[in-house]
Amino acid sequence: MSTDNPSPNPFRSARVLILSLTATIVVLALAFVGLAITRSGQPAAAVSGEKVNVLENSDNNCVTCHRQSTPGIVEQYGHSTMAAADVTCENCHVVAADYPGAIEHEGVYVLHEPTTAMCQSCHQAEVAQYNQSRHGLPSYVAYAGEEALTDEQLVAYHNIPEGGANPEASKARNALHALEGEAITKFACETCHDVGKPAADGSVGQCSKCHLRHEFSLEQARKPETCNNCHIGPDHPQWEIYQESPHGIAYATGGDRWHWDAEPGTLDATDFPAPTCATCHFSGFGASSTTHDSGDRLTWYLASPISDRRPAWQDNQVRMQSVCQECHNDNFVTQFYTDADAATEAVNAFVRQSDEMMQPLVDNQLLTDAPFDEPIDYTYFELWHHWGRTAKFGVWMQGADYVQWHGAYEILSDLAELREMIDEKLVKAGLPPVDGE
Numbered sequence: 001m002s003t004d005n006p007s008p009n010p011f012r013s014a015r016v017l018i019l020s021l022t023a024t025i026v027v028l029a030l031a032f033v034g035l036a037i038t039r040s041g042q043p044a045a046a047v048s049g050e051k052v053n054v055l056e057n058s059d060n061n062c063v064t065c066h067r068q069s070t071p072g073i074v075e076q077y078g079h080s081t082m083a084a085a086d087v088t089c090e091n092c093h094v095v096a097a098d099y100p101g102a103i104e105h106e107g108v109y110v111l112h113e114p115t116t117a118m119c120q121s122c123h124q125a126e127v128a129q130y131n132q133s134r135h136g137l138p139s140y141v142a143y144a145g146e147e148a149l150t151d152e153q154l155v156a157y158h159n160i161p162e163g164g165a166n167p168e169a170s171k172a173r174n175a176l177h178a179l180e181g182e183a184i185t186k187f188a189c190e191t192c193h194d195v196g197k198p199a200a201d202g203s204v205g206q207c208s209k210c211h212l213r214h215e216f217s218l219e220q221a222r223k224p225e226t227c228n229n230c231h232i233g234p235d236h237p238q239w240e241i242y243q244e245s246p247h248g249i250a251y252a253t254g255g256d257r258w259h260w261d262a263e264p265g266t267l268d269a270t271d272f273p274a275p276t277c278a279t280c281h282f283s284g285f286g287a288s289s290t291t292h293d294s295g296d297r298l299t300w301y302l303a304s305p306i307s308d309r310r311p312a313w314q315d316n317q318v319r320m321q322s323v324c325q326e327c328h329n330d331n332f333v334t335q336f337y338t339d340a341d342a343a344t345e346a347v348n349a350f351v352r353q354s355d356e357m358m359q360p361l362v363d364n365q366l367l368t369d370a371p372f373d374e375p376i377d378y379t380y381f382e383l384w385h386h387w388g389r390t391a392k393f394g395v396w397m398q399g400a401d402y403v404q405w406h407g408a409y410e411i412l413s414d415l416a417e418l419r420e421m422i423d424e425k426l427v428k429a430g431l432p433p434v435d436g437e
C-alpha cells in the first residue's frame with residue numbers, strides 16, 4: 001500500500017478548517033473596512049484611484065474666502081498635482097500694483113487671467129518651446145498681421161525658425177478677416193488663433209487653451225478632444241481624420257483603459273497602445289522627449305498652398321519616426337514616409353496646375369484687385385485651402401475618406417469648375433480658352 005493513499009488525514013483537515021476560517025475572517029474584515037470607508041465617504045476616493053483635495057483644511061486667505069465665492073475653482077484646484085506640490089493661488093495670480101493688467105483685490109493685486117510669464121517662473125522649458133512654435137506668435141499674426149506686434153515681438157517672431165512660411169497665402173486669409181469684420185471674427189478667427197496672442201505684460205500665448213484651469217490635468221491635455229477645439233472643419237480636419245484612423249478607433253474603443261496620468265517623459269506602448277494627437281506631436285514617447293514646439297516633429301509645411309520642406313526637416317523626421325517605431329517596425333515606417341511624401345508631391349502638382357490655369361487671367365489683368373469678390377476667387381482658394389490640405393492631412397494621419405472624397409475628388413471637381421470659369425473670362429476678353437489649341 002502506498003503511503004500517499006488519499007486517506008482522510010486528521011491533521012490536514014484541521015489545517016484546511018483553519019485556513020478557510022482565516023479566509024472567512026479576512027473577507028469579513030475587508031468587508032467591514034470597505035463598509036466603513038464608504039460610510040465615512042472620504043477614503044473611498046483614494047480606493048478608486050482619485051486624488052484627494054489637498055486644500056480641504058487649508059487656511060490660505062484666497063482659499064478660505066473663495067470656498068464661498070467660487071467653490072468650484074477651489075475644489076478643482078485642490079485635486080490638482082500643482083496644489084499637491086504646494087503651488088498656491090498667489091503664485092499664479094498675485095502681481096505688483098504696477099504690473100500690466102493688475103486688478104486691486106482684497107488688499108493685493110491680481111491678474112484675472114494669469115499670463116505665460118507667470119507659468120514661466122516655474123516652467124521655463126515649456127514656455128521657451130511654446131514661444132518657438134507656431135502656436136505662439138505665428139498663430140496671432142495669421143489673422144492680426146505683423147503690424148499688430150511691438151518691435152520686440154517682431155524680432156522674436158522673425159527669429160522663430162518655422163514661423164515665417166507663406167506670407168502671401170496668409171494675406172488672403174487676413175483679407176477674409178477684414179471682410180467679415182470684428183463683430184464676427186471675435187467669435188471665429190480669434191477664438192482659435194489667440195492661442196498665440198500677446199498679453200498686456202508682453203508675454204505670449206494662452207496655456208489654458210490646452211490646460212483647462214484649474215485642474216491642469218494631464219489626462220485632459222492628452223486627450224484628442226482638447227485639440228479638436230481648433231483642429232477641426234473643412235480646412236484642417238485633423239480631428240475628423242483621427243476619428244476614422246485605426247489610432248482613433250483604438251482610442252474610441254479602448255481608451256478608457258489607457259494610462260492617462262502616467263509620468264510625463266517616459267511614456268511607451270504599455271501606457272498608450274495607440275497614439276493620440278498629443279502622443280505623436282507633444283509627448284515624451286519612446287526615444288523622443290516631451291515638447292511644446294508643435295513643429296518639432298514635422299517635415300513639410302502641409303498647411304501651405306504648395307508644401308515645401310521645413311528647415312532641419314531631417315531632424316524633425318527622426319523625432320516623429322522614433323514615436324512610430326515604438327509600435328511599428330522600421331520598414332513599415334520608412335515605406336509609409338516614402339508613400340506619403342509622394343502623395344504630398346501629387347497634391348502639390350494639382351495646386352501648381354490650378355496656378356498655371358489662372359496665369360493667363362493674371363497676365364491679362366482679368367481678375368479684380370479686390371480679394372474674395374467674385375466666385376472664381378473662392379473656387380481657386382478652396383481647391384488648395386480646403387481640399388488640397390485635407391488630402392495631405394488625410395494621407396499623413398490615416399484618414400482614407402478625407403484623402404479621397406473630401407480631398408482628391410473635390411480637387412478634380414474644382415479644377416473642372418475653375419477651367420470653365422477661366423475660359424468664360426478669356427473668351428469674353430477675346431482670348432483663346434485654356435484648353436483651346
Ligand code: HEC
Binds near residue numbers: 090094108110111
Ligand atoms: C474676502 C474674500 C476674498 C478673498 C480673501 C480673495 N478673494 Fe478673490 N474674489 C472674491 C470674490 C467675491 C470675487 C468675485 C467677484 C465677482 O464675481 O465679481 C473674487 C474674484 C477674484 C478673481 C477674479 C477677478 C476679476 O475681476 O475677474 C480672482 C482672479 C481672484 N478673486 C483671485 C484671488 C486671489 C489670488 C486671492 C488671494 C490673494 C483672493 N482672490 C482673495 C473674494 C475674495
Ligand code: HEC
Binds near residue numbers: 074090114208213
Ligand atoms: C497654475 C496657475 C493657477 C493657479 C495656481 C490658480 N489659478 Fe486661477 N486662473 C488661472 C488661469 C490661467 C485663469 C484664467 C483662465 C482663462 O480664463 O483663460 C484663472 C482664472 C481664475 C479666476 C477667474 C475665473 C473667471 O472665469 O472669471 C478666478 C476667480 C481664479 N482663477 C481664482 C483662483 C483661486 C482662488 C486659486 C487658488 C485656489 C487659483 N485661481 C489658482 C491660473 C491659476
Ligand code: HEC
Binds near residue numbers: 114211217
Ligand atoms: C510656483 C511654481 C509654478 C507656477 C507659477 C506654475 N506651475 Fe505648473 N507645476 C509646478 C510644479 C511644481 C508642478 C509639478 C507637480 C508634480 O509633478 O508633482 C507643476 C505641474 C504642472 C503641470 C502638470 C500637471 C501634472 O498632473 O503633472 C501642468 C500642465 C502645469 N504645471 C501647467 C502650468 C501652467 C499652465 C501654469 C501657468 C498658468 C503653471 N503651471 C504655473 C509649479 C508651477
Ligand code: HEC
Binds near residue numbers: 171176192193233
Ligand atoms: C476653428 C479654429 C480656427 C478658426 C475659426 C480659424 N482658424 Fe486659421 N487655423 C487654425 C488652425 C488649427 C490652423 C493650422 C492648420 C494646420 O497647420 O494644419 C490654421 C491656419 C491658419 C493660417 C495658416 C498659418 C500661417 O500662419 O500661415 C492662417 C493664415 C489662418 N489660419 C488665418 C485665419 C483667419 C484669418 C481666420 C478667420 C477669417 C481663421 N484662420 C480662422 C484654426 C482656425
Ligand code: HEC
Binds near residue numbers: 282
Ligand atoms: C497645444 C496644446 C498645449 C498648449 C497650448 C500648452 N500645453 Fe502644456 N502640455 C500639453 C500636452 C499634450 C501635455 C502632455 C504631454 C505628455 O503627454 O506628457 C502637456 C504637458 C505640460 C506640462 C507637464 C510636462 C512635464 O513634462 O511634466 C507642463 C508643465 C505644461 N504642459 C505647461 C504648459 C505651459 C506653461 C504652457 C503655456 C506656455 C502650455 N503647457 C501650453 C499641451 C499643451
Ligand code: HEC
Binds near residue numbers: 135193281
Ligand atoms: C486654441 C486653438 C488650438 C488648440 C486647442 C490647439 N491648436 Fe494646434 N494650432 C492652432 C493654430 C491656430 C495653428 C496654426 C498656427 C499657424 O500655423 O500659424 C496650430 C498649429 C498646430 C500644428 C502645426 C504647427 C506647425 O509648426 O505648423 C500642430 C502639429 C498642432 N497645432 C497640434 C496641436 C495639438 C496636438 C493640439 C492638442 C494637444 C493642438 N494643436 C491644440 C490652434 C490650436
Ligand code: HEC
Binds near residue numbers: 247276280303
Ligand atoms: C500617428 C501619429 C499622429 C497622430 C495620432 C496625429 N498626427 Fe498630426 N501629423 C502626424 C504626421 C506624421 C504629420 C505630418 C508630418 C510631416 O510634415 O512630416 C502630421 C501633421 C499634422 C499637422 C499639419 C501641420 C502642417 O504642416 O500644417 C497638424 C496641424 C496636426 N498633425 C495636428 C494633429 C491633431 C490635432 C491630431 C489629433 C486630432 C493629430 N495631428 C494626430 C502624425 C500624427
Ligand code: HEC
Binds near residue numbers: 275323328336
Ligand atoms: C502607441 C502605438 C502606436 C504608435 C506610436 C503609432 N501607431 Fe500606427 N498603429 C498602431 C495600431 C495599434 C494600429 C492598428 C493596427 C491594426 O490595424 O491592427 C496602427 C495602424 C497604423 C496604420 C494603418 C495600418 C494598416 O494596415 O491599415 C498606419 C499607416 C500607421 N499606424 C502609421 C503610423 C505612423 C506613421 C506613426 C508615427 C507617426 C504611427 N503609426 C504611430 C499603433 C501605433
